[in-house]
Amino acid sequence: MGVDRRKFLKIAGISALGVAAKPAASVFAKDMGSFTPSETILHLFDKPLGFAPGQALTATRWAMVVNVKAVDEEIANACQAACHKIHNVPDIENPKHEIKWIWSDNYENVFTDQEHELIMDDLKELPFLSLCNHCYDPPCVRVCPTKATFKRETDGIVVMDMHRCIGCRFCMAACPYGSRSFNWVDPREYINEEEQNMDYPTRMKGVVEKCNFCAELLAEGRIPRCVEVAQELSREKGKEPALVFGDLDDPDSEVRKLLRSRYSLRRKPTLGTNPNVYYIV
């Protein structure tokens, strides 16, 4: 044998590298819209992208206003049930593995930095809706190592890309509001097959999920389900709408009008997250 072991291994290693690096000379980048550089490279061979549906509701900064006094137990429960139904959120009894996109809790839990012992009686018993705030400066997006959670440039919604999530749960540690849930087990067993929404996927074990401001409904020209349900119930009860949804960047939107005329709170404002869910008291 003329080649010694060391030389053989060196040659084998370099050959392996050479075979693996396919020449990409004949491919040129197409217009990839708002993909990142790595996404562009990964889709180098593909066709250009699509476009937004005409009937979609559009905004540059989606926000929600919760009319605290108008949300009662029935509305809070209905919001959660409706949201969880259309998004196939599993119903897991074990509180450690629970998954929830929107839920209600007490004032002192939702507003931990505002609470004191002598809160007015009206607020003490009220259910406060808690959900992802779709922050303008989301810490969860800042920490995600794969951009599996990201803030959509077009409308400001903080979206989960379930295909990319590696399940590191850094976003869960980063979220100051506890809005995120992880699939500790296979959720399919906890979803009622008869009642599931066939137009929306479930998730698999190992990914994080949270409220998505019903991005898929917005694309169809509908408002988020919780807002829809809350407004319907509020109408029936003859109350002000419990939830209002709109574009913060549009000075004439419902949300802006409400915020101009009523005193509003946001959760943990000192943390610099700039939440887009407001609570009018």
Next chain:
Amino acid sequence: MLEKALVGGRKYWIWMACLLVVMGVGFVMWLWQLSYGLGITGMSRDVSWGVYIANFTFLVGVAAAAVMVVTPYYIHHYKVFGRITILAEFLGVAAVTMCLLFIIADLGNPFRALNVLLHPTPNSILFWDMVVLNGYLFLNIFVGWNVLTAERKSVPPPRWIKPFIYISIPWAVSIHTVTAFLYAGLPGRHFWLTAIMAARFLASAFAAGPALLIIFCLIVRKNTRFDPGNQPIRTLSGIVTYAMCLNVFFFLLEVFTGFYSNIPGHMHTIEYLFAGLHGHNALVPWMWTATFFAAASLILLLVPATRRKDDTLVVACICVFIATWIDKGVGLVLGGFVPNPLHHITEYRATVPEIFITLAIWATGFFILSALYKVAITVKEEQQQA
């Protein structure tokens, strides 16, 4: 040189076989975790990081401690450490490998781990953690192996290795700083949101790592024909003493800030850890155990008589190791999640599969360490005879 790890006496092979058994059991448990989901651990929606990340955090510190031997030897020409730099570097290799394994074990979708490379995200600290940990692993293997090869051939190490050695020094500091940044930059977790986090991490690392190294040196002296010498151990024990003092001091600084300012966010977790909060007190015995071991270690280390004697020094090092492991692993990581952002409390207890997987990863680290040490010590023994 790796073939030297394949030759050994009975004790060596029995040790490696035991490690392989533990690794095998843990591997099977990991397969179970892959199929059932991370739900077989004790983690929950509120405590979303548990014993895997706790061990990862602790071991990054142990890995960084190699710098405490490399810096005096290469920068300050402290010749005494020459005999043990390779032991420190190989400890770094084993520790970083364990870190990477703990991260893989903790991922919900480990087979998507490449996404971190395919979609680089410079604003994410976890991305940088991956970069620095893998870089450090490479540096230690590269430097350690080349220097050892040179020693085996009785020649000085090649000159081009020097830049890599110099880079490994700030790099070691960086791995632990970046790991601290994972915690210190999260706005919602008041227990972690403190500037001193990185300094605490480094102090704790420079206590635990060299302590472990001292124990290994003494084991090597007892079981092989290579004697690292008394001087390195003396100096290392001094380093451990200073580092442990700083570590405890930094912790007490946190206690002062929390309790003197009386700000609830800064106090709650410390209260939970040491006294219990609203009836939840699962970690209280752990933290007081850590305190006891920390105090014992400080007494044994600060009193010259006990620091200078090998048998009491070993006890001190074990105390340091236990105290820092509990403080950094259990206290820091688990404590940060209590109370949760809505001020509810969910406690955490590791499950059996989780513990087995953890033990298997530790066994893997010891396996790699033993093999590498076998190579290094055989080379040194051969050099001694020559």
Next chain:
Amino acid sequence: MYDGGKVITGLIIGVILLALPLWWNLGAEEKKLDIKLPKKEKKCVEANMRPNHMQVLDLWRDSVVRTANRYYINENGRKFEMSLQKTCMSENCHARKTEFCDQCHDYTAVEPYCWDCHIPPKEPKETM
């Protein structure tokens, strides 16, 4: 060569094992694929779907999830909503996973994990 007997024997065993896929099924009946194409639609959404469908789905997914662009016009000028559950698996198209997707996937032992999340359309149970 040293240990020539062992090396040659090992090589022969190795080659036999590596060639297993080639000789294992010799003489077995050839399985016929029974792919049911959509009754009404005659043109695929894209050209060369059989080799390219994963790339198409990949691009569709990134487009919908990451850029909110849900609609798409293919080479033939037809508009599609890029959705696996709502478009690809709709009643007019590849409505039955077992009759379409699984046919090739089972044959080639490919197990895409799309269905861990995406809900395949309900299929009527086979009548006895």
